[in-house]
Amino acid sequence: MVCGDGSLTYGVGAMAFWDGLWRGRASQFDSGSAATNTIELTRRHNTVSLGKQGANTGSLRVNLSWRMRTSDFGGKPDQSGLLLRHPLKFFKPEMVQGHTHSMVNVDLDLGCLYELQDGTxxxxxxxxxxxxxxxxxPYVECSGDDRFGSASGETVFVNLDHRDEIKRLLVFVYIYDQTPAFDRTHAKVTLYPSNGPRIEIELDERAPEARSCAVVSIENVKGDMIxxxxxxxxxxxxxxxxxxxxxxxxxxRGYKTKA
Structure with missing residues (x-):
């Protein structure tokens, strides 16, 4: 409907239509988030109780996966979200990377420090x-060494049926070949408990010169694994x-056996 001053207004039916459309989009986002069955630990939301998830027992699988950033292969990163917020960025020349895939050979390794209740x-x-x-x-086992960042990555298994004997664990990632390259990889550590949602931790902070990263700790607090x-x-x-x-x-100083 056009008002006397030339502005537009909507009738009740039109408003209901747009309100319904927005609510529909919101419900899609909500259901999509729930459908992933994932808890992402962030700076603001940095802890989760396995006991509250009913996952204090069984096998806890901790997986490291990574891939090189698309810019390292000469591809253009996805900037769709950026352009929606800053349309003029589209006309800005893309930064030229100072390295290529052939020059970077990243070997990320997954490890775990452990302390048992008896002091071991x-x-x-x-x-x-x-x-x-x-x-x-120590009721903790490493699956092996993935030197190529395959889809399966590297995995550490924790036997939580023996959680009463575990005091604390620290899962960490390090770069074996000493080439600082955390800023060139999309690295992620995912915890798969015996029950409930998986838990994801992204290594997404800028640390171009770092060679190691303490990713996640697991502590026995009065029988609950936090x-x-x-x-x-x-x-x-x-x-x-x-x-x-x-x-x-x-x-x-340690060395790997040759493959």
Missing amino acids: KGVVQPLGNFFGATNKP VRREVKFVYGFQAELDRLYGWGLQWG
Whole structure:
């Protein structure tokens, strides 16, 4: 309807139509989020209780996956969301990357520092072949070494049927070949509990010179396993993470066996 001043107004039917359309879009977003069955740990929402999810028992699978950013392959990153907010960015020249895929060979490794209730401390990681075990101490086991960032990635298993014997765990990621490249990868650690939604932690903070990252801690608090997002990058390796979290282990230079 056109008003006397030339402006437009809508009747009740039109308003109901647009309101219904908006509510429909909102419900799609809500259901889409729920359908993913995922809890994403962020700076603001950084902890989750496995006990409240009914997942204090069984096998907890912790997976690392990564892929190189599209800019490293010469492709143009998806800027659709950016353009909606800043349309003029479309006309800005794209930044030229100073490296190519052939120049970057990233080998991310997944590891886990553990401390048991009896005071036993150690590490589970591919480096040094410290693969651990799930049916005996430390009740933490590394699946192996993925040097190519495949879809399956690397996985650490935690046997939560023995949670009463576990005091705390620290899951970390490090770059074996010493090439700082966290800013060139889309790295993500995902926890798959025995029950309830999976838990995701993105390594999305800018730390171009870092070589290691404490990703997530799991602590036994009065029988409940509390998962906390850490995402703390350091410029050194396991020894520096050890000092940061007070593990007190002795570290030496380690090497991988050739594939």
